[in-house]
Amino acid sequence: MASTIRRAAGSLTVLLMCYLTFYGATVRCQQPEQPSPWEPVRFMLGEWKGDARGASGTGTSARTYALVLKNRYLYERNVSTYPPQESNKKGEVHEHWAFISYDRARKRLVLRQFHQEGFVNQYVMDPSVSSANRLVFVSETFENLDPAWKARESYDITSANEFIETFEVAEPGKTWEVYSRTQFKRVK
Numbered sequence: 005m006a007s008t009i010r011r012a013a014g015s016l017t018v019l020l021m022c023y024l025t026f027y028g029a030t031v032r033c034q035q036p037e038q039p040s041p042w043e044p045v046r047f048m049l050g051e052w053k054g055d056a057r058g059a060s061g062t063g064t065s066a067r068t069y070a071l072v073l074k075n076r077y078l079y080e081r082n083v084s085t086y087p088p089q090e091s092n093k094k095g096e097v098h099e100h101w102a103f104i105s106y107d108r109a110r111k112r113l114v115l116r117q118f119h120q121e122g123f124v125n126q127y128v129m130d131p132s133v134s135s136a137n138r139l140v141f142v143s144e145t146f147e148n149l150d151p152a153w154k155a156r157e158s159y160d161i162t163s164a165n166e167f168i169e170t171f172e173v174a175e176p177g178k179t180w181e182v183y184s185r186t187q188f189k190r191v192k
Contacts, residue, residue, distance in 0.1 A: 041106040042071070044129070044139055045078055045113065047161060051191040056084050058171070058184030061092040065186050078104040084186070115141045115157065122148045125155055137161045152176035165190040 040046075054065040063086035072079045080102040088095035102117040107128075115127040127141035134140050143155040154174040161167045168187050172180045 041111075041113065042075075042078065044134070044136075045069075045104055047164065047167070048078065048080075048159075052188040053191050054169075054186040054188035056086070056184055056186040058182065060084075060086045060096055060098070060184065061089045063087065065188070067188065076105070080104070084184075113141075124148065127155070127157055150176065154180075156180065 048069040049071065050069060052065075052067045052069075054067065056063045056065050063084055065082060065084040067080060067082045069078055069080050071077070080100075082098075082100050082102070084098045086092055086096050086098075098120065100117050100119045102115060104113055104115050106112075107114050110128070112131070113129040115125075115129070117123075117125045117127075119125070124147035125143055126145045127143050130140045130142045137160065139159040139161075141157040143153075145151065146153060146155075153176060156170075156172045156174075158170045158172070159167050160170070166187070166189050168185060170182060171184045173183050174180045
């Protein structure tokens with residue numbers, strides 16, 4: 005009798021284990037996958053060259069994007085070169101570094117740019133005007149610049165290998181003005 009009870013208990017245990025394994029797998033399969041917070045900016049990874057036009061004249065830009073620090077940040081390095089020209093007699097070379105991070109509390113991407121002139125600009129992605137083919141980052145804070153200024157970075161994705169970046173500024177009390185527009189093409 006005791007051996008029959010042990011066999012029944014063993015069979016019941018096996019059935020229970022099979023049920024839990026199957027049920028657990030089914031529950032895992034039914035849970036929707038959470039999209040990666042990096043999905044909107046993943047297209048940027050790689051090396052880019054661009055034709056720039058704006059307040060500094062006509063020039064070229066070289067840019068790279070890479071995930072760094074255990075894939076927690078998207079790092080950008082940019083060098084824009086404007087040769088001497090009628091609108092900019094001396095010409096100029098502008099360099100900035102940037103990092104995009106994911107703010108889990110706000111569930112938003114945050115862009116921080118560090119400019120050679122000493123400005124540090126912080127932007128947050130605006131989901132109300134962003135889409136699969138357009139990302140818009142609006143300024144939140146500035147370091148070493150009047151906080152009454154506003155800035156906006158927009159990325160219009162025209163294909164997997166091209167995007168247009170538009171940088172706009174608004175002086176205190178004024179409306180948005182395009183400062184520069186660069187059309188980037190993927191190099192790698």
